[in-house]
Amino acid sequence: MITAERKPLEEIIEYIKPFKRILLLGCNECVTVCAAGGRKEVGLLASGLQLALLKSGSSIEIREHTLERQCDPEYVEELVPMIGSEEAILSMACGCGVQQLATRFKDKPVFPALNTKFMGGSLSQGMWDERCKGCGDCLLGLTGGICPIAKCAKQLMNGPCGGSTDGKCEISDDVECAWQLIWNRLKALGQEDRFLDIMPAKDWRSGGGGGPRKIIREDLAE
Amino acid sequence: MENFEPVIVAFCCHYCAYTAADMAGSQRLPYPSNVKIIRVPCSGKVDALHITKAFEKGADGVYVAGCLDGDCHFKNGNDKAAKLVTYVQNYLEEIGLEPERLEMVRISAGMGDRFALIATEITEKIRKLGPSPIKTVAA
Numbered sequence: 212m213i214t215a216e217r218k219p220l221e222e223i224i225e226y227i228k229p230f231k232r233i234l235l236l237g238c239n240e241c242v243t244v245c246a247a248g249g250r251k252e253v254g255l256l257a258s259g260l261q262l263a264l265l266k267s268g269s270s271i272e273i274r275e276h277t278l279e280r281q282c283d284p285e286y287v288e289e290l291v292p293m294i295g296s297e298e299a300i301l302s303m304a305c306g307c308g309v310q311q312l313a314t315r316f317k318d319k320p321v322f323p324a325l326n327t328k329f330m331g332g333s334l335s336q337g338m339w340d341e342r343c344k345g346c347g348d349c350l351l352g353l354t355g356g357i358c359p360i361a362k363c364a365k366q367l368m369n370g371p372c373g374g375s376t377d378g379k380c381e382i383s384d385d386v387e388c389a390w391q392l393i394w395n396r397l398k399a400l401g402q403e404d405r406f407l408d409i410m411p412a413k414d415w416r417s418g419g420g421g422g423p424r425k426i427i428r429e430d431l432a433e
Numbered sequence: 434m435e436n437f438e439p440v441i442v443a444f445c446c447h448y449c450a451y452t453a454a455d456m457a458g459s460q461r462l463p464y465p466s467n468v469k470i471i472r473v474p475c476s477g478k479v480d481a482l483h484i485t486k487a488f489e490k491g492a493d494g495v496y497v498a499g500c501l502d503g504d505c506h507f508k509n510g511n512d513k514a515a516k517l518v519t520y521v522q523n524y525l526e527e528i529g530l531e532p533e534r535l536e537m538v539r540i541s542a543g544m545g546d547r548f549a550l551i552a553t554e555i556t557e558k559i560r561k562l563g564p565s566p567i568k569t570v571a572a
Binding site for chain 1: 480481482485486488489524527528529530566567
């Protein structure tokens with residue numbers, strides 16, 4: 212999923228200060244799962260903003276709504292009959308959702324209430340870690356299902372480096388050495404030989420080095 | 434200010450603090466009428482939004498009263514509530530409200546005297562803090 216965290220209240224208030232009526236828009240997908248921008252977080256942010264603004268002597272009308280998905284035009288279209296006197300939209304979706312709104316509603320300012328962080332998974336309740344950098348050329352089949360791009364601080368293709376000690380990365384004791392994890396996993400699978408294969412330098416064009424990426428499925432595209 | 438009577442909302446767990454409030458009543462123990470009790474099935478049921486809404490509606494102080502350590506009827510709802518209270522205290526600080534206006538307390542069902550004592554102490558603490566800036570603005 213795409214993970215995110217709420218921006219500091221102060222920054223959000225700066226965005227919405229000039230307006231009297233805003234639409235606070237959540238998303239039911241990834242940001243709901245990572246407890247950053249679902250219906251519940253929309254309610255809590257609306258309440259926090261009201262309190263902060265009332266304290267400073269101003270007020271704002273906040274309409275709360277949560278879409279099934281903010282990154283799909285079909286769902287964003289649902290807003291068309293709804294949006295009336297709201298002067299701006301404050302989005303609690305990831306950056307994809309914010310941009311979808313900005314594209315659709317050209318006459319309304321759209322602001323992000325979240326900082327989009329990374330593509331990750333849940334470690335346990337309330338904890339998420341980065342798992343994928345979206346490099347566009349997945350290596351997991353060669354590395355025992357552990358990604359050296361997302362999990363190695365240097366994104367080494369043929370690790371580990373000299374900074375790996377007792378399975379930990381030199382950047383922090385909290386960070387496991389990805390290449391140690393890969394070695395452990397290959398060993399457990401009886402595929403130690405694979406460790407000797409030299410991986411060539413990665414072509415980063417598929418990972419964004421060639422400019423913004425796009426997928427076109429000719430059979431689906433209209 | 435001199436006549437300030439704070440409004441305090443107490444979210445009380447049905448299995449402990451709420452029963453303790455009942456006990457305080459049976460024992461004829463006085464406690465300030467400023468405390469408005471909301472019974473919840475477990476302190477872990479209290480949501481951050483319940484707390485912020487209480488402040489939005491004019492509460493000067495809020496406390497969540499759960500069971501003693503290890504005594505939760507639902508295993509660990511009281512510990513979850515304690516974590517939530519810390520989280521909301523940080524949020525209140527970000528909003529610009531004193532985090533001391535929110536507190537987590539632990540009471541067992543038999544502690545009528547402790548319930549009355551806590552209600553009195555928290556009322557006094559909030560009285561010293563003064564009216565919530567939200568209410569001052571709204572008024």
